[in-house]
Amino acid sequence: MSERAVFLDRDGVINRARVVAGRPHPPRSLDELEIVPEAAAGLAELKSLGFRLLVVSNQPDVARGTQRREIVEQINAELGRVLPIDGFLTCFHDDLAGCDCRKPLPGLLVTGAARYGLDLAASFLIGDRWRDIAAGRQAGVRTVFIDYRYAEPRPDPSADATVPDLANAVAWIVAQNP
Numbered sequence: 001m002s003e004r005a006v007f008l009d010r011d012g013v014i015n016r017a018r019v020v021a022g023r024p025h026p027p028r029s030l031d032e033l034e035i036v037p038e039a040a041a042g043l044a045e046l047k048s049l050g051f052r053l054l055v056v057s058n059q060p061d062v063a064r065g066t067q068r069r070e071i072v073e074q075i076n077a078e079l080g081r082v083l084p085i086d087g088f089l090t091c092f093h094d095d096l097a098g099c100d101c102r103k104p105l106p107g108l109l110v111t112g113a114a115r116y117g118l119d120l121a122a123s124f125l126i127g128d129r130w131r132d133i134a135a136g137r138q139a140g141v142r143t144v145f146i147d148y149r150y151a152e153p154r155p156d157p158s159a160d161a162t163v164p165d166l167a168n169a170v171a172w173i174v175a176q177n178p
Contacts, residue, residue: 002119005086006046006173007109007136010057012128013146013166014039014079022151024128026059028067030074039083042170047084049177051124052116055079055088056108058131063094087112103127104134109141124176126169130155142176144169 010026011017016034017024027033043053055076061067069092076088089108091101100107113120125136128146133155136143145159146169161172 002117002122003052004050004122005052005054005112005116005118005124007054007056007112007123007125007141009127009129009132010055010076010079012148013126014043014055014083017128019148019150024148024150026061026067026072027075029071030078033075033078035079035082036166038165038167038170042166043084045170045174049174052086052118053084054112054116055085056103056112056125056135057088058091058103060092060094060102062092063097087116103131104138106135106139109135109139113139124173126166133159144172
């Protein structure tokens with residue numbers, strides 16, 4: 001029997017994004033990393049229901065030369081140290097690379113499913129940007145959109161659920177799993 005997962009975007013979902021001119025950006029260093037207050041309890045609850053927890057994150061600043069891969073990996077390592085995360089799948093490319101791992105394409109989720117033996121139809125994705133929701137839809141998972149009202153396009157079509165924060169995203173997933 002295949003396992004199920006909750007795929008989580010990183011910046012804006014489990015840690016705070018830096019919002020500049022209405023657009024979210026990742027922390028620039030480990031010192032800027034701020035885990036959202038509800039992350040530890042929410043992820044522990046999802047783990048208790050038997051979900052694998054996988055972070056799927058676009059980090060194009062590496063390809064753009066404005067961030068070092070080592071910093072992204074340090075931030076991932078710290079998140080993995082303090083939260084019950086099973087793995088990190090990261091796309092370091094920019095749109096120009098034409099890769100299949102950069103959201104809105106579903107490559108990270110498909111890779112995660114193959115690596116961990118996951119049933120995508122029984123899995124979920126929590127994201128805070130239209131790219132996350134589009135990738136989840138293409139991968140065949142149920143999607144939860146955390147709406148921070150960024151100054152950018154909203155998911156179209158919309159997510160299966162739209163919520164104000166991670167705590168409500170977790171509550172919605174728990175309610176789908178009696």
